[in-house]
Amino acid sequence: MAPPTPGHVRGAVASAGTAFVALVGGWTWAAMRQPDGFDPVRESISALATSETPHRWIMTVGLVVTGLAHIGSALLLPRLRRGGRWLLGAAGLATVAVALLPLPSRSDGSVAHTVVAALSFVLLALWPWFGAHRGATPLLRPPVARTATIVLTALVASLAVGSRAGMPFGAHERVVAGVLALWPLAAAVTAWWALGHRVGGRRTRAALAVGVLTLACAAGGVAATRLAPATAHTTHYSADVQLSMDPRNSTRLVARTLFGDIDVGFTGLAPGIEATPQVKASIADLLSRPGITVSSLQPGPLELNAAIVAAARDVGLRFGLGALGVAALWLLVAALVRRRRPRRWTVAGAALAWALACAATGVGIWQTYQPERQYEFTSTGVLGTVQRNQSLLSDVEARTAQVSPYLRNLIALSSALQDKYSPTELGQPAALRVLLVSDLHAGNQYALMRTVITEEDIDLVVDTGDLVNFGTVAEGDATGMFAGIASLPVPYLFTRGNHDANSATDTAILGRMAAIPNVVLLQPDADGYTVAEAGGIRIGGFNDPRWFGDDGKRSKDKQQPAKRAFVAAFADEEPLDLLVSHEPWAVQDVPRADVAVNGHMHTPDLEGNRIQAGTFTGGGPLTHFVGQEDGEELVGQPSAFDVLTFGETCRLTSVTRYRYRNVIEGRPAYDDVSLLNGARIDTVIDPERTCARPERGASPLDVLTLGEVRAQDPTPGSPGAD
Helix, strand or coil, rough: CCCCHHHHHHHHHHHHHHHHEEEEEEEEHHCHHHHCCCCCCCCCCHHCCCCCCHHHHHHHHHHHHHHHHHHHHHCCCCCHHHHHHHHHHHHHHHHHHHHCCCCCCCCCCHHHHHHHHHHHHHHHHHHHHHHHHCCCCHHCCHHHHHHHHHHHHHHHHHHHHHHHCCCCCHHHHHHHHHHHHHHHHHHHHHHHCCCCCCCHHHHHHHHHHHHHHHEEEHHHHHHHCCCCCCEEECCCCCEEEEECCCCCHCCCEEHHHHHHEEEEEEEECCCCCEEEEEEECCHHHHCCCCCCCCCHHHHCHHHHHHHHHHHHHHHHHHHHHHHHHHHHHHHHHHHHCCCCCCCCCHHHHHHHHHHHHHHHHHHHHHCCCCHHHHEEECCCCCHHHHHHHHHCCCCCCHHHHHHHHHHHHHHHHHHHHHHHCCCCCCCCCEEEEEEEEECCCCCCHHHHHEEEHCCCCCCEECCCCCCCCCCCCHHHHEEEHHHHHHHCCCCCCCCCCCCCCCCCCCCCCHHHHCCCCCEEEECCCCCCEEEEEEEEEEEECCCCCCCCCCCCCHHHHHHHHHHHHHHHCCCCCCCCCEEHHHHHHHHHHCCCEEEEECCCCCCCCCCCEEEEECCCCCCCCHHHHHHHCCCCCCCCCEEEEEEEECCCCCCCEEEEEEEECCCCCCCCCCEEEEEEEHHCCCCCCCCCCCCCCCCCCCCCHHHHHEEEEECCCCCCCCCCCC
């Protein structure tokens, strides 16, 4: 092979550099433009380019440019065997395909996207092996190139292993993708160097090498803290602690929670620190005791200091090991290139770079994060709201009781208007009146619910889930949720939501609900389902398989096993008049169900025969408030409920939807009331069926007839099996 011209190697450096900058710069800029709630530590690079992501064009363009630049590197890298050129070029095409086949949303998967993304990663790991030969430039000689392929392939494989082990996928994927994009650049730069291009004298080059390696060690150390965050513990709290790779977070300590962020600014020079606080299950038991104050939940100074010291030690250890790994990799590459042990000055330079990275980072953190250097403290979301408006949360139940007269008048007015203006076909006698609620989230507003039941002449309540926030019985007891349900004069049909458990096998909430006399669990356990019949209307449903604390991704996919199991169990049963589950993807297109209801989204919706309930409590006291900018007045998200009426033909005749605001604030405001014709939702007609209003007995459950359907695994070809 003839020696390449200098233009080729310069072009290779330019194209490989473009690929690295476009990829890393693309995901950095795109993440900066996302609204609050995007988590680059846990969410994938592809989440920035989904069809529904704001400013998706940034990451899409970044991926396209990266792919085209890889193709340029494949054409321009000198002394590269044809197999390596083809694989690197194919990796570029696969990267472009990743951009052209985006995910539908941040929570949904796509087989085509996953295949091309995995293909691009695998090809970027394999091309050095197939491009290596003895006459190549240093990093493309067989010993180095094959070792690189083994390391890169192991990194790609670690993505699958790390995901199953619970590692933060977003940070892990970014580290692997960055290394894969960096290797063509390293190969191009060493080729440029090997062809006689030099920078300064020998000492200048040595200093430059130590400087570059120091930065690489620092980056490796920060990456190690993100792949394996340290954990700080106090009696009732824990927090995952890691260093930030975002330059904008320099000298800032950011604590991210489900209900807002705490951002503390310091003066100095140090990488940012990110902490993710979590509440331990033990705090729920404490909250259930009388007389608990905020001060009794706070960790003491000695306890907090011990947690900080332990976290700092663990973060420092992870940083040092990550930086050491980069230095060791540098020495390994040097040994493979020279085909002998590294020289003493090379080892000394690597050791110096490692020491400088650790010392500079450690001293910077120690000097920066001192109390006297703190100059700014801000809190966002619900945390800020609670700080500014603590009195609003003092007695939610009392406030909802005060609002009951307002709601009673609103119902009376809407009923009068419906009687006057509703179509005549909706006036047939009712066989069943159902109050549909969802997403109470520990908001004890059962005083309001009792008012609705009385004023709307309700026969039973259907709750589609998310009764509490953290999936613990102690939270429900502390907020009076279970006592509130027991106080209702009608049956309470319930399916579990994703906030009503704290693991895939947790059934504590279900067990506590089963002990309430008027509660019916539509899926009491994994072995079967309960069918409730009232006035001839058949009601069934199944629990959300998700739980509080899962990764929050691929929600639609996670519903499918539970959905298939339900469909298989009911394949030979009578059709249901009303199907109940928590998430919309669970009840979509379920056969043999005339009407389906769900919650989860906190907003009312209607799609075909699927009725989506809003949140009865505006999201509960913790997620009710919507923060305003520029000091504007505090507002809450709307509360909502639906009243479903079934007629004597056993079909849904009407849905009345109520929306109102500011209940917790004690100043309710009317949004709207709408009346929907049930015949447009329930299109199934069976002239042989008739239904009649159930007679109420001494016990609320006397209005129901309960049956049982055993669960079974769906088999291929059965209804609902994929």
